[in-house]
Amino acid sequence: xxxIYIIGVGLIxxxxxxxxxxxxxxxxxxxxxxxxxxxxxALERNLIDEKATYADxxxxxxxxxxxxxxxxxxxxxxxxxxxxxSTLVIDVGSTKGPVCKAVENHKKRRNFLATHxxxxxxxxxxxxxxxxxxxxxxxxxxxxxxxxxKLQEKALQLFSDLGMRIRYMNxxxxxKHIAYVSHLSHISSFMLGKTVIEKxxxxxxxxxxxxxxxxxxxxxAKSSPAMWTPIFKQNRENVIETLDExxxxxxxxKSLMESDDFEEIFKEMQNTNHIKDILKGxx
Amino acid sequence: xxxIYIIGVGLIxxxxxxxxxxxxxxxxxxxxxxxxxxxxxALERNLIDEKATYADxxxxxxxxxxxxxxxxxxxxxxxxxxxxxSTLVIDVGSTKGPVCKAVENHKKRRNFLATHxxxxxxxxxxxxxxxxxxxxxxxxxxxxxxxxxKLQEKALQLFSDLGMRIRYMNxxxxxKHIAYVSHLSHISSFMLGKTVIEKxxxxxxxxxxxxxxxxxxxxxAKSSPAMWTPIFKQNRENVIETLDExxxxxxxxKSLMESDDFEEIFKEMQNTNHIKDILKGxx
Numbered sequence: 001x002x003x004i005y006i007i008g009v010g011l012i013x014x015x016x017x018x019x020x021x022x023x024x025x026x027x028x029x030x031x032x033x034x035x036x037x038x039x040x041x042a043l044e045r046n047l048i049d050e051k052a053t054y055a056d057x058x059x060x061x062x063x064x065x066x067x068x069x070x071x072x073x074x075x076x077x078x079x080x081x082x083x084x085x086s087t088l089v090i091d092v093g094s095t096k097g098p099v100c101k102a103v104e105n106h107k108k109r110r111n112f113l114a115t116h117x118x119x120x121x122x123x124x125x126x127x128x129x130x131x132x133x134x135x136x137x138x139x140x141x142x143x144x145x146x147x148x149x150k151l152q153e154k155a156l157q158l159f160s161d162l163g164m165r166i167r168y169m170n171x172x173x174x175x176k177h178i179a180y181v182s183h184l185s186h187i188s189s190f191m192l193g194k195t196v197i198e199k200x201x202x203x204x205x206x207x208x209x210x211x212x213x214x215x216x217x218x219x220x221a222k223s224s225p226a227m228w229t230p231i232f233k234q235n236r237e238n239v240i241e242t243l244d245e246x247x248x249x250x251x252x253x254k255s256l257m258e259s260d261d262f263e264e265i266f267k268e269m270q271n272t273n274h275i276k277d278i279l280k281g282x283x
Numbered sequence: 284x285x286x287i288y289i290i291g292v293g294l295i296x297x298x299x300x301x302x303x304x305x306x307x308x309x310x311x312x313x314x315x316x317x318x319x320x321x322x323x324x325a326l327e328r329n330l331i332d333e334k335a336t337y338a339d340x341x342x343x344x345x346x347x348x349x350x351x352x353x354x355x356x357x358x359x360x361x362x363x364x365x366x367x368x369s370t371l372v373i374d375v376g377s378t379k380g381p382v383c384k385a386v387e388n389h390k391k392r393r394n395f396l397a398t399h400x401x402x403x404x405x406x407x408x409x410x411x412x413x414x415x416x417x418x419x420x421x422x423x424x425x426x427x428x429x430x431x432x433k434l435q436e437k438a439l440q441l442f443s444d445l446g447m448r449i450r451y452m453n454x455x456x457x458x459k460h461i462a463y464v465s466h467l468s469h470i471s472s473f474m475l476g477k478t479v480i481e482k483x484x485x486x487x488x489x490x491x492x493x494x495x496x497x498x499x500x501x502x503x504a505k506s507s508p509a510m511w512t513p514i515f516k517q518n519r520e521n522v523i524e525t526l527d528e529x530x531x532x533x534x535x536x537k538s539l540m541e542s543d544d545f546e547e548i549f550k551e552m553q554n555t556n557h558i559k560d561i562l563k564g565x566x
Binding site: 008021034073086087112118119120121122132137138140144167169177178180181182184185186187188189190192194195196197198199200205207208209210211212213214215217218219220221222225227228230232233236240242243244245246247249250251253254257258260262265266268269270271272273275278279 | 335363374383400403404405412420421422423439450457460461462463465469470471472473474475478479480482483487489490491492493494495496498499500501502503504505506508509511512513515516519522523525526527528529530532533534536537540541543545549550551552553554555556557558559561562
């Protein structure tokens with residue numbers, strides 16, 4: 001695959017471009033983006049070789065659709081409309097149900113592979129793109145059986161080149177589980193940041209007291225609202241369910257404190273402590 | 284200060300011992316701990332030079348009390364009972380009101396300085412001790428006026444040797460603010476871990492989908508229940524207040540989602556995004 005088109009040259013698309021180029025000297029990377037400043041940045045940083053438009057996509061071997069999920073459901077059908085029969089199109093969004101649904105009856109459905117690379121940072125845009133972002137990370141592939149076999153093979157080669165391990169899932173299970181291990185974390189972090197910032201309005205210097213533990217728990221509150229609002233919107237029901245359970249657990253913890261049941265609070269923490277073992281291997 | 288006694292040779296006490304030794308070749312470090320295995324570990328790792336008991340404390344220049352906060356309020360008066368007039372005693376606990384109250388009328392109150400080094404990791408015990416843990420971290424000193432001037436000076440020299448910057452506060456303000464920037468983060472993290480682990484009972488492989496974002500938000504759920512239960516107990520009212528505000532913010536976010544007000548959700552996240560700037564310089 002030598003003709004590569006990245007639609008949305010941000011953290012994910014840009015990082016993928018970097019690794020593809022360093023692996024394949026013959027690859028030519030074209031960038032498509034609604035933000036001209038992103039394209040200029042991407043050119044300057046050698047993420048892409050040239051700017052392009054949808055009209056050029058017919059010569060693409062690979063199209064990476066790396067834009068916010070609300071835009072992806074609108075753009076993916078247009079992309080499939082113009083590609084050739086041998087083009088592979090992948091998306092990289094954090095929700096998989098809506099994007100699969102958007103093209104379920106498209107005549108080029110078999111050219112599309114729905115993926116979610118579990119990779120990223122709290123930063124966004126072409127300036128955030130880095131080498132080897134995907135190394136040893138998980139890529140979740142949804143509804144693989146709906147993609148042409150030959151294009152599946154090409155995609156697997158690409159992900160192998162990027163250093164990723166693969167997990168297969170249906171898009172419904174993906175959206176349900178990812179709400180727990182990713183979407184909820186972002187909300188807990190944003191609301192933690194909000195709670196402390198609200199306090200800080202009255203109490204100066206409070207952040208002088210913050211250490212690396214606080215930094216770690218609110219890191220995700222630096223994330224892009226433009227990227228995350230549509231994710232929450234598309235995964236609304238699952239996210240509300242996780243929020244319900246999280247809020248109930250917090251309320252229960254609070255009521256244990258109110259009733260001075262610190263023995264039970266100890267046990268609560270002890271029961272969750274084995275997250276140590278679970279987390280081994282992540283990050 | 285050459286005769287140094289560390290009571291509780293864990294992450295904080297052990298790390299302090301390491302830095303004191305590397306700064307002062309004449310320092311002799313004595314370890315006191317209820318866990319014999321910790322003392323053995325500390326000797327083996329050269330955190331301490333010798334084991335000791337309370338009876339030896341009369342020859343101490345410096346005593347570092349680095350034990351859980353419920354133990355600290357009981358042990359500190361006993362330590363003050365046996366030290367000499369020129370001994371400096373510091374504690375390092377995450378709550379400051381109760382420990383100050385425990386010795387407010389002690390005849391050796393002026394030998395004690397209440398401190399809270401905002402430093403640490405999610406790990407504990409002598410094996411977690413590391414060099415330069417305190418470098419560029421904040422140390423909060425409470426009720427400094429109650430400590431003898433000469434001993435204040437010695438303490439400031441010590442903290443300067445450790446590379447720390449100093450903030451002064453009364454213990455009431457400390458306990459109130461630290462609930463926001465530290466204690467709440469631990470609960471949010473533990474409850475996030477709990478919420479996901481509960482789910483995992485039914486849904487296997489969910490953690491395969493977790494990335495570095497999840498790891499970051501649940502990192503503090505690895506923390507020691509034996510250390511944290513007494514902190515929550517001693518700072519009960521402040522912590523309940525932060526939990527109330529955090530739960531309310533989460534509920535409000537949930538109700539915005541339920542009413543499909545994603546414009547407002549975008550704004551919520553945007554308003555919290557400037558945590559980026561606030562966090563610069565932390566960690």
